[in-house]
Amino acid sequence: MEDYLILAIGAGTAAAFLIVALIFVALRPKRSTRMHVGIPETVLLFRNGEVVDHTPDAAELFNRTILTGMGWDEVREALSPGFPALPADLPISQMIWASPNVPHAELIAEPSANRLHLRLRCTPDGAANLFRSRCQTDEHNRLVELSRNAPDALWHTDTNGNLLWNNDAYEELCRDAGKTPEDSSPIDLKLPTTRVERTTRVSVKPDGHPQRWYEVVSRPVSDGWMHYATSIDSLVNAEMAQRNFVQTLTKTFAHLPIGLAVFDRDRQLVLFNPALVDLTHLPVDFLSAKPNLLSFFDHMRENRMMPEPKNYASWRDKLYDVVSAAREDRYCETWNLPSGLTYKITGRPHPDGAVAFLIEDISAEISLTRRFRSELELTQSVLDCFEDAVAVFSRLGVLTFSNAAYRAQWDCDPDSAFAEITIVDATKDWQQACDASPIWPDLREFVLTLRDRQSIGADLVLKTGEPMRCALCSRWPPVRHLSGSPPLQLFPDVINWSKKNIAL
Structure with missing residues (x-):
């Protein structure tokens, strides 16, 4: 009987505990089924389109201490790198976005009347990744x-x-x-x-x-x-200034008869004038293409506008020596072309490593010089044919010409003298070789006087006893310098010494 009583009491106690447990479970608050145990969330609470509350870690997400009052535009701008599909307006219905850039991250919008819960959820990705992201x-x-x-x-x-x-x-x-x-x-x-x-x-x-x-x-x-x-405003302005300067130079040098070719530091042609085209016969399109220095001289050689070197290959190798000489302002050559023309090539240094070559046609000058030299040689030959000693003095009293008879008579060679021989020097030598005569001052005055004078003469006797006749003439046949030009008086004063038998 006691055993049944004990069993009845135990069964009643167990039933009471079961009833209490069911009541506790029924009365316990329900948790949202959306919550994932162990997954952290960052929550923003919007009211009327502005943030009114948030979890503490939201400050790190937006890099600011006060989030209250933020609008949807600011939140969207901060979250768009991870969620580019966020709408421009505040969501009005429940939506979930998965991040295409951050694995295991999603954003949940839960609107309710004038409120909106915005939840950022991200599954932990391991301690190593978390530590690395913190360090970075x-x-x-x-x-x-x-x-x-x-x-x-x-x-x-x-x-x-x-x-x-x-x-x-x-x-x-x-x-x-x-x-x-x-x-x-x-x-x-x-x-x-x-x-x-x-x-x-x-x-x-x-x-x-x-x-x-x-x-x-x-x-x-x-x-x-x-x-x-x-x-690059400064660079473009500098390039425009340089271009304008080059155009100005081109216009300035356009009418010069001397050909100009300017090469930059890379040996590319950057400037030339029309005279260069006329002198070198190089095509304009070739020069406009900015050829290098070697191509420039190669085309001149092909056009036979430069003398053919004995070894062109070695000459091309030495061309950079020519450029170095031009950069030091010591390059100057005269080219005698197969066509008979004569060019003078001069190299001049330019700033920033550039070099300019000047090509000048000096054919007329060379021809004139040769013609003048030929006339002088002819005059000298004519004077040497005279048996009498002849000396020609310039307006300044400098001995300019003398024939072979003069040099033999007075034992002198004016061409080999270190200094110029003047009328004063010559009369001293004559005076020492002759007997006393009053002619010497008059002779010096005659030569050094610039006005017109009448020819004079005097009979002299050498100290050897040989009689001589000295004649001074200020009129010498004029020589034309160029065809069509006025006469040029080259030899204003001529002193003629002739042997004469004088009864002593």
Whole structure:
């Protein structure tokens, strides 16, 4: 009987405990079925389109201490790198976005009346990845500051040219062009057809401001292109100034009869004038193509506008020695061409390693010099045929000509003398070889007087007893310098010494 009583009491106690457990389970608050045990969440609470509350870790997500009052545009801008499909307006229905860039990350929007719960959920990816991301945070922030504050415009586009990211300098460039970053690119830039780096020079014309020039370097990246725009206004202005200067020089040298060829430091022809075309007979299109120094002289040789060297191969090797000599301002040659023309080639140094060659046709000058030299030799031959001693003095009293009889009579050679022989020097020698006579001062005055004079003469006796006759004449037959030019009085004063038998 007691055993049945004990069993009854135990059964009643067990039933009471079971009832209490069921009541506890029924009364326990229900947890959301969306919660995943062990998965951290960052939650933002919106009310009327603005953030009113958030979890503590949300401050790190937006890199700011106060999130209250943030609108959907600011939140969307911060989350768009991981969730590019976020709508431009605040969600009005429950939505879930999976991140294409961050594995195991999703964003959940739960609207309710004028409220919105925005949950960012990310499955832990291991201690190693978490530690590495923490260590790279400082470097990431540093790179962000460097790129955003860079003085050059930087922007990232996809393969279709759509803007993905830009820095502050790019936004300033857009403002100068009268556009916004959301509009089309302020620079008319065509993407390369191949995945290779390309450099493009472009310009932007702001309203009311001078045109601005940029050099854009486009480099392929995994998801599109990175573009780097550097301002080159100073470089373009320098190139335009140089171009204008070259044009000015070209106009200045266009009417010169001397051919001009200027080669830069790379030995490329950068400037020439029309006279060079006339003198070298080189085609204009060839010179306009900026040939190098070797090609320039090769074409001159083919046109027979330079003397044929004995060994042209070795001459080409020595051509750089010619350039070095020209850079030191010591290159000057005279070319006697097969056509009979004579060219004078002069090398002159220019700044920045450039060198200029001047080609001058001196055929007329050489011909005149040769003709004048021939006339002088003819005159000398005529004077040497005289038996009497003849000496010719210039207006300044300098001995310019003498014949063989004079040099034999007075035992002198004016051509081999170190200094010029004047009438004073000559009369001293004559006076020492002759007896006393009053003719010597008159003779010196006759030669050094510039006005017209009458011919004079005197009979002299050498100290050897030989009589001589000295005649002075200020009229010598004129010689024409050039055909059609007026007569040129070359020999104004002539002193003629002739032997004469004088009764002593």
